[in-house]
Amino acid sequence: xxxxxxxxxxxxxxxxxxxxxxxxxxxxxxxxxxxxxxxxxxxxxxxxxxxxxxxxxxxxxxxxxxxxxxxxxxxxxxxxxxxxxxxxxxxxxxxxxxxxxxxxxxxxxxxxxxxxxxxxxxxxxxxxxxxxxxxxxxxxxxxxxxxxxxxxxxxxxxxx
Amino acid sequence: xxxxxxxxxxxxxxxxxxxxxxxxxxxxxxxxxxxxxxxxxxxxxxxxxxxxxxxxxxxxxxxxxxxxxxxxxxxxxxxxxxxxxxxxxxxxxxxxxxxxxxxxxxxxxxxxxxxxxxxxxxxxxxxxxxxxxxxxxxxxxxx
Numbered sequence: 001x002x003x004x005x006x007x008x009x010x011x012x013x014x015x016x017x018x019x020x021x022x023x024x025x026x027x028x029x030x031x032x033x034x035x036x037x038x039x040x041x042x043x044x045x046x047x048x049x050x051x052x053x054x055x056x057x058x059x060x061x062x063x064x065x066x067x068x069x070x071x072x073x074x075x076x077x078x079x080x081x082x083x084x085x086x087x088x089x090x091x092x093x094x095x096x097x098x099x100x101x102x103x104x105x106x107x108x109x110x111x112x113x114x115x116x117x118x119x120x121x122x123x124x125x126x127x128x129x130x131x132x133x134x135x136x137x138x139x140x141x142x143x144x145x146x147x148x149x150x151x152x153x154x155x156x157x158x159x160x
Numbered sequence: 161x162x163x164x165x166x167x168x169x170x171x172x173x174x175x176x177x178x179x180x181x182x183x184x185x186x187x188x189x190x191x192x193x194x195x196x197x198x199x200x201x202x203x204x205x206x207x208x209x210x211x212x213x214x215x216x217x218x219x220x221x222x223x224x225x226x227x228x229x230x231x232x233x234x235x236x237x238x239x240x241x242x243x244x245x246x247x248x249x250x251x252x253x254x255x256x257x258x259x260x261x262x263x264x265x266x267x268x269x270x271x272x273x274x275x276x277x278x279x280x281x282x283x284x285x286x287x288x289x290x291x292x293x294x295x296x297x298x299x300x301x302x303x
Contacts, residue, residue, distance in 0.1 A: 021227060023181040023191035029223030029242065030181035030189045034230040063188045071177055075195060076264065078177075084188060118290075145265060 006149045010138050011157065013068065013081055014039045018105065020046070022087070022131075023065040024057035031057060037068075038101040041156040042133055045090075045098035047126040055127065062086045064131060069139075076141050082148065083136035087129050095128045164297055165202070168284055171229045171239055172198040180206075181225040182217040182245075190217060194277075196226070202297075204279040205257050207265070208247065214277065218245045224279055237288050243281035244303065253278065 023032045033054040035046040044066070048055050058064070064087045069080025090098060103110020108119060115123075137148040174197075181191040192214065196206040204226065208215055218224065222244040229238035248254075251269075253276045258269040266274040282303040285294035 019230075021179040021191055021230075023179075023189035023225070025183055025187065025189045029221075030183050030191075030225045031240075031242075032179045032181040032191050032225050032227045033240075034179075034227060034238070065181070065188065065190045067179060067191050067193060069193060072193075078193065080193075082192060084190070 006138050007151055007155060010081060010136070010151050011155070013079075013138070014044075017068050017070070019068070020044065021067045022046070022054055024054045024087070025061050025063065026053070026057035036102075036106060037131075038098070038105040040097070040101055042136065042154045044131040044133075045101055045128065046131070047098075047102065047123070047128050049125055050089075050127045055129075058087050058089070058129070062088055066131065066133070075145065078139065078141045080139050081136065082139050083133040085131050085133040085135075087131045090128050090130050094130065098128045098130065162297075164286065164295055167295075168202065168239060168286055168297055169198070169200065171237060171286075172202065172204070172241075173200075176228060178204075178226045178228040179230070180214065181227075182214055183221040183223065184217055185220050190214075196228075196279075202281050202284065204241070204243070204281065205253075206277050207257065207262055208275055208277050209265075210247075210249070210273050210275050215247045215275070218247055218277065222246060226279065237286060240285040240287060240294070241279070241281045242283040243279045245277055245279045247275050248278050249275040 018036055019034050020037045021032050022035050023030055031053050037044045037046045065084045067082050072078045108115050133153055136151045136153055139148045177193050178196050179191050180194045181189055184190050194206045196204050198204045224243055224245040226241040254269045257276045282299040284297040287294045
């Protein structure tokens with residue numbers, strides 16, 4: 001697969017999926033949590049409660065690993081994104097950007113005035129985070145078991 | 161059998177894709193998806209190549225974590241599983257776990273590249289969206 005083709009597949013995959021599995025490390029070992037994300041280029045944004053296990057871990061160790069993929073019934077069908085990176089809490093203008101991107105992908109968050117009360121209450125307690133990959137792969141077992149192609153970083157949403 | 165354990169087994173027993181997190185030699189987290197299956201004692205198993213990254217990481221640090229059920233359509237509940245893993249190559253585990261679907265990857269249960277990752281959970285959280293706190297199963301006697 002040519003580099004540009006692989007990059008296009010990664011961009012499309014990030015755009016078309018919504019849930020990432022975020023692995024972090026803490027005193028009690030590794031922990032994997034599913035988070036809803038939005039992205040701009042190779043940077044992912046998500047929100048979580050600061051007292052959740054993964055956010056407590058991130059406060060002490062920002063190193064993370066992430067997978068994004070669907071539920072497959074066969075090893076040979078598995079495709080998806082796998083990366084390692086750094087996750088940091090954000091605020092100010094960057095939080096505003098994250099909220100905007102998130103609202104575009106998840107309208108219930110973007111239209112707070114019309115959101116159910118339970119969601120408004122929950123959102124008041126969350127913090128916003130960004131994840132910057134330091135090494136990212138596109139996994140495609142249909143090309144051979146364990147086949148994965150490294151993608152150059154960072155990348156934007158725009159085609160080269 | 162306690163009622164919570166039964167409800168955990170409902171989610172854990174069917175063969176499924178789960179996220180499996182380990183710690184690398186450099187102390188960083190890593191995660192990938194695995195096809196796993198649990199028995200009535202909540203022990204989770206999946207096949208692996210002997211020289212895979214996950215096996216190297218388990219040998220360095222057996223503390224692992226699985227998220228089960230979170231990616232299944234129509235599955236409102238999911239499990240957060242903390243446990244200790246080992247890579248087994250003894251004949252009983254190889255033959256006990258062997259199934260026809262593995263023939264795509266290994267020549268048979270005695271293939272030297274084939275082994276079974278066995279995860280023994282010591283804490284499982286049953287999470288239900290909308291519920292503020294998970295229900296927690298702890299192994300008797302602790303980890």
